[in-house]
Amino acid sequence: MEDIVYGLYVTVIGVTVVFTILGILAVTVYLLKYAGPKKPVAKAEKVETVAEKRVEEKINVEPSVDKDTLSMITASIIAFQDVKRRELEKIDLFRKYPGLSKLLYLAGIRYKAYVNISLQGVSKRVLVEEIGPGRYIVVLNGKKHVVAISRRGS
Amino acid sequence: MLEYLASIWKNIVMIIVGLILVYLAVKKEYEPLILLPIGVTAILVNIPGTGLAEPPHGFLYLVYHYLIETEVVPLLIFLGLGAMTDFGPMIANPKSLILGAAAQIGVFVAMLSALTLGFHINEAASIGIIGGADGPTTIYLTVKLAPHLLGATAVAAYSYMSLVPLIQPPVIKALTTKEERLIRMKQLRPVSKRERIIFPLTAMIIIGFLVPSAAPLIGMIMIGNLFRETGVVERLRKAASEELMNIVTIFLGIGVGSTMQADRFLNLDTLLVLGLGVVAFASATAGGVLFAKAMNLFVKEKVNPMIGAAGVSAVPMSARVVQRLAHEEDPENFILMHAMGPNVAGVIGTAVVAGVFLSLLGG
Numbered sequence A: 001m002e003d004i005v006y007g008l009y010v011t012v013i014g015v016t017v018v019f020t021i022l023g024i025l026a027v028t029v030y031l032l033k034y035a036g037p038k039k040p041v042a043k044a045e046k047v048e049t050v051a052e053k054r055v056e057e058k059i060n061v062e063p064s065v066d067k068d069t070l071s072m073i074t075a076s077i078i079a080f081q082d083v084k085r086r087e088l089e090k091i092d093l094f095r096k097y098p099g100l101s102k103l104l105y106l107a108g109i110r111y112k113a114y115v116n117i118s119l120q121g122v123s124k125r126v127l128v129e130e131i132g133p134g135r136y137i138v139v140l141n142g143k144k145h146v147v148a149i150s151r152r153g154s
Numbered sequence B: 001m002l003e004y005l006a007s008i009w010k011n012i013v014m015i016i017v018g019l020i021l022v023y024l025a026v027k028k029e030y031e032p033l034i035l036l037p038i039g040v041t042a043i044l045v046n047i048p049g050t051g052l053a054e055p056p057h058g059f060l061y062l063v064y065h066y067l068i069e070t071e072v073v074p075l076l077i078f079l080g081l082g083a084m085t086d087f088g089p090m091i092a093n094p095k096s097l098i099l100g101a102a103a104q105i106g107v108f109v110a111m112l113s114a115l116t117l118g119f120h121i122n123e124a125a126s127i128g129i130i131g132g133a134d135g136p137t138t139i140y141l142t143v144k145l146a147p148h149l150l151g152a153t154a155v156a157a158y159s160y161m162s163l164v165p166l167i168q169p170p171v172i173k174a175l176t177t178k179e180e181r182l183i184r185m186k187q188l189r190p191v192s193k194r195e196r197i198i199f200p201l202t203a204m205i206i207i208g209f210l211v212p213s214a215a216p217l218i219g220m221i222m223i224g225n226l227f228r229e230t231g232v233v234e235r236l237r238k239a240a241s242e243e244l245m246n247i248v249t250i251f252l253g254i255g256v257g258s259t260m261q262a263d264r265f266l267n268l269d270t271l272l273v274l275g276l277g278v279v280a281f282a283s284a285t286a287g288g289v290l291f292a293k294a295m296n297l298f299v300k301e302k303v304n305p306m307i308g309a310a311g312v313s314a315v316p317m318s319a320r321v322v323q324r325l326a327h328e329e330d331p332e333n334f335i336l337m338h339a340m341g342p343n344v345a346g347v348i349g350t351a352v353v354a355g356v357f358l359s360l361l362g363g
Helices: A002-035 A043-053 A067-089 A090-094 A098-104 B001-007 B009-025 B033-047 B057-067 B072-084 B088-092 B094-100 B105-116 B122-133 B136-146 B147-162 B163-175 B192-212 B211-228 B234-257 B268-298 B305-311 B317-329 B338-360
Strands: A055-060 A112-119 A122-130 A135-140 A141-151
Touching: A002 B088, A002 B094, A002 B105, A002 B122, A002 B192, A002 B338, A067 A090, A067 A098, A067 A112, A067 A122, A067 A135, A067 A141, A090 A098, A112 B088, B001 B009, B009 B033, B009 B094, B009 B147, B033 B057, B033 B147, B033 B234, B057 B072, B072 B136, B072 B211, B072 B234, B088 B094, B088 B192, B088 B338, B094 B268, B094 B305, B094 B338, B105 B122, B105 B268, B122 B136, B122 B147, B122 B338, B136 B147, B136 B211, B136 B234, B136 B338, B147 B163, B147 B234, B147 B268, B163 B268, B163 B305, B163 B317, B192 B211, B192 B338, B211 B234, B211 B338, B268 B305, B305 B317, B305 B338, B317 B338
Parallel strands: none
Antiparallel strands: A055 A141, A112 A122, A122 A135, A135 A141
């Protein structure tokens, strides 16, 4: 019985201490927020945007494409790039100098591959052909989609 | 022959227990890093006549005596944990610290339950700390307060940590409504490097002054965390979180396993410890969830009460469990990072509770 009473005493002290300490830490952490770097003013943001010259990526697809098809096209291109990278890595020359793969266009070589894409349980076999830098033909459900991914400075 | 078998039946039972631990580690992948060395060592120390765990020269005795009994290994584990822990989600949401504290209620519920079952207060505290779901803290405290229970408490702590996906969901579902489980929380703010560096230093100083006996645990975790967050000692961070962590985990497993000798482990107390371990985990989960529900009565931005359950440390297992449950209710609800806040706060909370026990019970 004595042990249980002492146990209750330990419990009261323990709960009080743990809540007090973690409470103090919570307040400290809350105050720490103000130790962080100040938000840059609008003017500074403008300068930074120009200086960084960030590159925006824009994907052009036919406006009539629905959301599911767009997802399939996007996933197909990502999968295609992975397949292409893995295939080219098998060749010593491209493994050592990956940039050389870009010269394939100059030689008139177009890389194409079939990729399997599954969306909401429906699996599709999609043909992707790279017709130029950032330009692809995606054949999905027998329909040809021409996709261009352009990189340009803002 | 029969006489011989009768004299070693306890050893045979313990070898079977060791084999079960090995099975759980290998086949079920329940905390294999720790349960595999514990299981194998439990088999080894129960082979009669090896003298491996016998003082003064048995190898396993030396490992236990110099590395576990001196608390070197549990503290080094804390150093590694600190180097691997991201306090960012907790810093971004200070409320999560309070949820981390709330889950410690489970420690005290289990301690009081152990007391009513007749355990001595020191033993009850060692059993209760299992509810913190923090293996190194459990070992650290048990070595100081009730070393004879080390094998049982360590096995309970690590086994139940791996069983968090089974223990927590029924408790969470029983204490929350569907509407509460559907609550979405707004994205956490980014945390600056400065905050990440100031936090461990501040926490170490505050806790060190208020609960000096928790200073070794908190100190080591914060040193490790500073290795990580300062970004200037990448080699030390890597050493603490990888090489050193792996080495001390091996010694921790072997050291704990060496205490699982038949005459010390095979008794009613062990079964009670294992049973109370479940009580500890379940009540810690309940404490966190109920406190989060209570918190919702007062705060403007409601929290999903399930994140309170992550206040039992078990990093990152319990946060993942919470995310899984949220995902089951609403596939587009992502609360993993919100759950990581109470999760890492729980580690600090358990270390503080251990410090309180050491101060009051004179370990």
